[in-house]
Amino acid sequence: MNLHVSSEILSAYLDGESRPAETRKLEAHLASCTSCRGRLDALRGVARAVERSAVRAAPPAWLATR
Amino acid sequence: MKAATITSEAVRDLDLDLAERHRVGDVQAFDEVYARYEGMVYNLALRLSGDRDEAADLTQETFLRIYRHLGSFRGRSALKTWIFRIALNHCRDRLSRFRPPMQSIAEETEDEPFSVRLTDPGRDPEELAVAADESRRVSRCLAHVPHAFREAVILRDLEGLSYEEIAEVLGVRMGTVRSRIARGREQLRTLLEGGT
Numbered sequence: 001m002n003l004h005v006s007s008e009i010l011s012a013y014l015d016g017e018s019r020p021a022e023t024r025k026l027e028a029h030l031a032s033c034t035s036c037r038g039r040l041d042a043l044r045g046v047a048r049a050v051e052r053s054a055v056r057a058a059p060p061a062w063l064a065t066r
Numbered sequence: 067m068k069a070a071t072i073t074s075e076a077v078r079d080l081d082l083d084l085a086e087r088h089r090v091g092d093v094q095a096f097d098e099v100y101a102r103y104e105g106m107v108y109n110l111a112l113r114l115s116g117d118r119d120e121a122a123d124l125t126q127e128t129f130l131r132i133y134r135h136l137g138s139f140r141g142r143s144a145l146k147t148w149i150f151r152i153a154l155n156h157c158r159d160r161l162s163r164f165r166p167p168m169q170s171i172a173e174e175t176e177d178e179p180f181s182v183r184l185t186d187p188g189r190d191p192e193e194l195a196v197a198a199d200e201s202r203r204v205s206r207c208l209a210h211v212p213h214a215f216r217e218a219v220i221l222r223d224l225e226g227l228s229y230e231e232i233a234e235v236l237g238v239r240m241g242t243v244r245s246r247i248a249r250g251r252e253q254l255r256t257l258l259e260g261g262t
Contacts, residue, residue, distance in 0.1 A: 011248035015222065017229045043248075046255045050223035052197065053204035 005029055010040050014047060074144075081145035089137035096133055103146070104129070106225055107153045113220050114157045116209060124160060128153045147234040150225070154217065154235060207257035215250030222247050 005026055012018040013026055030037050087095035104125065111124035131152050139148060208216055221232045232243045 006248075007252050008244055008248040011251055012229075012244050015229065015247070017244065042255055043251050046251045046258065047223045049200065049204050049258065050208070050219060050254070053201040053208075053224070 004033065005036050005039075007039070007043070010036065011043055014040065014043055077144060078141055081139070082141045084145065085136055085139040085141070096136065099132065099136065099145070099149075100129055103149050106146075107149065109224060110150065110153055110220060111157055113205070113208065113224060114154075114213075114217070115161055116205065124153075124157055127160070128156050131156060143234050144231070147227070147231050150221065150227070150231075150235045151237075203258070204254075207254055210257055211250050211253045215246050215253060218243060218246035219250035219254065223251075 009018055009022050009026055013023060018026065030040065084095045084099055088099075107128050108121055108125045111128070112118060112121035115121050115124060128149075132149060135152070139145065143151075208219070211219065217236065218232060221227045221235060222229075227235065229240050229243045229247075232247075233240050236243065238246075
């Protein structure tokens with residue numbers, strides 16, 4: 001795979017949702033492409049930032065004791 | 067693979083049992099549903115509305131709908147995705163009618179910082195303040211991501227749903243889910259790097 005990988009495939013790979021054939025090609029490509037490894041890391045950072053941004057936002061106490 | 071199948075069947079049986087108990091008047095059944103999904107529905111409403119009071123209202127109204135319709139739940143999808151679909155549709159309906167979405171978690175006054183609402187006793191105040199700043203920044207940027215992409219990113223990264231579950235909640239194909247999550251993340255990355 002000479003061309004860079006699409007964001008869609010990188011994003012799906014990050015989530016464990018890429019197809020087996022895609023995964024094999026992608027991993028082979030990532031082994032030699034620092035650019036795509038960097039893009040994958042950046043997408044991972046975004047996903048983690050969203051995850052961290054809200055999981056601790058607890059509902060107001062009155063809602064829990066309605 | 068077999069274990070995963072058994073687990074999903076067990077979950078389905080539990081879901082159907084809750085619906086049946088609710089149907090025959092067991093009040094504890096709804097309390098169990100509420101306890102299990104309240105936080106997820108509230109967080110979804112919070113990120114879509116951008117306002118805590120509105121998110122609390124949306125959560126209450128969503129659970130009122132769930133209360134009314136739980137008896138008719140037949141297990142064609144998991145209870146979790148059924149609830150997210152109700153919550154998402156209600157948020158879309160309410161927010162499109164009453165005001166433009168996403169105004170303001172990020173715009174809250176400094177005298178009531180986001181950190182006071184964080185619930186993580188294992189972290190010291192400085193860490194919480196940094197986390198609150200980051201949370202505000204992500205919220206501010208998410209508000210600028212088109213709603214179709216934002217919903218997909220929230221369901222994936224915040225709620226932890228699989229692509230298949232997101233497809234069920236949104237009523238779209240798996241390929242569309244893939245595309246929306248990727249585009250949403252790319253747009254969010256650009257916004258975060260741009261210091262919005």
